[in-house]
Amino acid sequence: MFQQLPSAEICQRARLSRDARFDGLFFTGVFSTGIYCRPICPATAPKEENVRYFASALAAAAAGLRPCLRCRPESAPGSSPWRGTATTLTRAMALIDAGALNATDEHTSEQAQTQAQAMEALAGRVGVGSRYLRKLFCEHLGMSPKAFGDYRRLLLAKALLHQTSLPITDVAFAAGFGSVRRFNEVFRERLALTPSAIRAASKVKDAGIRLNLSFRPPYDFMQLRAFFMARAIPGAEWFSNDAGEACYGRTLRVAGDAGWFEACLQAGKNALAVTIYPGGRVSALSQWLAEIKRVLDVDANLSLIHEHIQAPMPDGVVLNTMTLPGAGSFFEAACRAVLGQQVSLAQATRLLGLLTDETSDEVELGGRRCRVFPTAEQVASATLESLKMPGSRKKALLEMAALFSRSPQPDDAALLGVKGIGPWTVSYARMRGLSDPDILLAGDLVVKQKLKAMGWAKAPDTLMGQVSPWGSYLTLALWHTDL
Template sequence: MELLDRSTYYRAFQSHDARFDGRVFVGVTSTGIYCRPVCPARTPRFENCRFFASAAAAQDAGFRPCLRCRPEIAPDFASWRGSANTVSRALALIADGALDDDEAGVEILAGRLGVGGRQLRRLFQRHLGASPIAVAQTRRVLFAKQLLHDTHLPMAEVAMASGFGSVRRFNETFRKLFDRPPRMLRRKAGADTSARDGVTLRLAYRPPYDWPGMLAALSVREPSGLEWIEAGIWHRRLDLDGAQGRVSVAHLPDRNAVAVTIRFPSVKALPAIVARVRRVFDLGADITTIDSHLARDPGLAPLIARRPGLRAPGDWDDHGMDIPSDDTAPPAWRPWHAYAEQHLRMARHA
């Protein structure tokens, strides 16, 4: 499904407008590649551009990811969450591997969400422009591509971490999509390392981001001994499926991103850990839109001006993921009032 407001989106690509990064992707018919709005490549001609609401929609239409702007590191976008709670919860489950097996998984996923498979496919087409299977496959490819670019994991571990059933399937997918084996996409030379040795990935957000405010909010959560902050870096102990590890998150303000370092023996857990980090640090928030709406309140406006980019931390464990809810309701785990409460809380401690 293509986006119809082509002139607006084309202007965003001409100006490399970062506000649209993750909101829209452009497929270039003359090259067969899809890009982010911030791509440094020369802007294609208007008549050669097709615009899509998600990377999955662009890839499903036959375009392959750009090697320069790297769609896999675009910030997540959650604009549809206010009207499609089911989609947001489905994406979280997909990140946990809900559709790593086959098409039959769509019916199982729909059942966990309290809807029918047909309705779930319809919601995905409406909000993301692609089917659940296409979304899962695209996420798998893009996560593998990020691991290839940014880590020294062996190819077998990259394949397992990304949800591919086998190295053969992993190789075939990349040859079909990029016309080259996955090892040819690896930019850095160096000895292979395992996930146990540590994997560091960069996760982008839309600025501004009040990092001190986020750390302050995380520091006053219920003390459990699992989380702590040291020298401006957040740490957490991991205990997943009987295995132990650690994750740390540092701020990269010059790149509008955070650096996530994961040490965990099972590479298959990497996507789920990354998804939880995104949730805890609210990396998918369209913070400019949120702040502009909240600033309409006379009491909140001066607080927002004082702390732009202040976000509401999420929970590491989302216990309500399998609870059916009204598709038209805003997500229970990210209510708008959480942002207002965060501003008020910071004001009281200022």
Template sequence: MMRDPTTTELPDLQTCEQARLSRDARFDGLFFTAVTSTGIYCRPVCPAPPPRRENISYYANAAAAEAAGFRPCLRCRPELAPRNDVLRRGDSSVARALRMIDAGMLDEHSLADMARHLALSDRQLRRLFVARLGATPMQVHSTRRLLFAKQLLGETALPITQIALASGFRSLRRFNAAFQSAYQFAPRTLRKRPGAGADKVLLLRLGYRPPYDFAALLDFLRARALPGLEHVDDMSYARVIGSAERPAWLRVNACGDGDHALRLALHGVAPADLQDVVTRARRMFDLDADPHAIAAVLVRDRTLRPLLRRHPGLRLPGAWDGFELAARAVLGQ
């Protein structure tokens, strides 16, 4: 059993091993298990029989696993894992760079352009990423695009050309080549089965780490819903996200059946906007939070300890964008 020396955000090895063997969903996305005998990497919740310990390497993120030459598991689907969002918070160069990658900076600009925005050289930026994440900025960017494409291929009936565009590729040829090179099979291999229905409404799963109090989040949003823009009931949140010229909407509700995920329904969203909409929805519903780490801090306080036991899984509600969040804060006072 090995631990990659460049990844510094991993839980300790004993914790990784216990979480892997027990399939502990609280650690989903906080590390990935790579199997040297198969060349596959998995989420800690993978239902497949546990590999032998001597064939295991642990990685803190999917990009590091893919940079080491491993391919995502088709059974547990690493693209569905919640992200480890710790590094994206704060004002460090890595945090700012990750937020820029999420915003699509490298879709339109070079790594050198992004480094200049951060007052760094591209060599310095690569060195920081490898030290903190075990992967370069371009590898993080590539993994993000390909895993999103993999989810669209598996969960929707969108044409592959549109999936390529939604994933940030400017041509189908480049998308096919990148996908084949990274995963050793063609995108059409994952194509949603025929007869699944037209994609007038796209349905995507948004994973989270339990516990997650979705009802409490809906209560918060319902009390602050913007008339004509948002509608919140006991089961779901819906909002308009388009314009008069290009109407579009989304709805978020629980998946149920013990699945640690929300279901995102989208209508009228242009393929090029899909990844941004999914990122905003994840942020709004605080889906990448680590409740285990939060509870470990709050439980130290004598006043908060009983509240934590009575209300597990509370999350920090977000807003669609910064302006909306600021407006709500002012009006709420």
């Protein structure tokens, strides 16, 4: 099964107590009203005989239910990225969320051809045929990839109507619809409401794009912020907003355009308030949201992850499990790994700042003076004169940048072919740059010391098998657990 639904007894207790740990892990369908809700919905709890539980919002929608206007299911945190064995489907869903099928929803013959091409491209990216991919979607979700894309765009558009003051036309294109006509059509079909009716009920007056991203306890934003702060690139990352409040902000390059986001913890809520400047191109918003969620790891089910990686630990060892901090890109993470070889964290961070200063100019983005981490092409053509480190490491950095300039996501074999890059460097880059959840850095000095202290020094492969698919979380926990 693609995603396991908790038992009816657990679901009942969770919804009646409004337990935020289950937010996004199941949805309550209320057939007496025709809506579906999050477990934390503030409305009066319906009678048990009138409800049915669903593993996903999509399953509830497929049963003919509409999203609740009070708890807004589109704002629920996503479920764990490892929801079973259907990893191909998981990857395809993530790519659709990031816009792989956006703007292919018109009914003209030209648009139909574009949609077919987008579908073939999506199937190729996950390594299967388009017919088989459609079969996976129908078997596990009860809908086609196109219907899934429509519904995901619908939920994003609904969130934008509720939470931002973007003009309705901009909302349509920001959510990935190919036309306002199709946008209105999907709203009428799925919600029996118009976009203007939802906007009329919204009380948001602020300008710009500001969305709430929910998370499940025990997500620790301040611990994540401290991790970023210790490794920050001056000018490209910041930790206080204009009001002086603690935040995490940084520049990113998404879909070829530079922009930034800023996240602040919402007091009394399990959510982050995220302000986004998507490089002036609002149509790439879905890709921006996918990257922001990856960097902040807001969809992590930390309770489940902690229980899983804690199980093989010796008595008396309690892991400090934290979220997986994402780097700005795979290339940035690879640069961090190369610059961090055989030096302290402080030295590596200083070198990273010098690299950014030498290869990229300060720019103004959305009213903010800032820096953007350089592209692979910029680094590949640099002299690296400002970096005080061995020539062999400079050469490795330049060769690696040249490799990334030819392919934005080179495979492990290609990276290992660069002299001076070993397994630790590649694994670290995958862990932070691609947010691969299953990287146990058994060769890392600190990790080796912790494993030795716990008696796992001679059996890291056995431990890796026991904590999979969350090896990256164990790596982070070992870095931050005092034995």
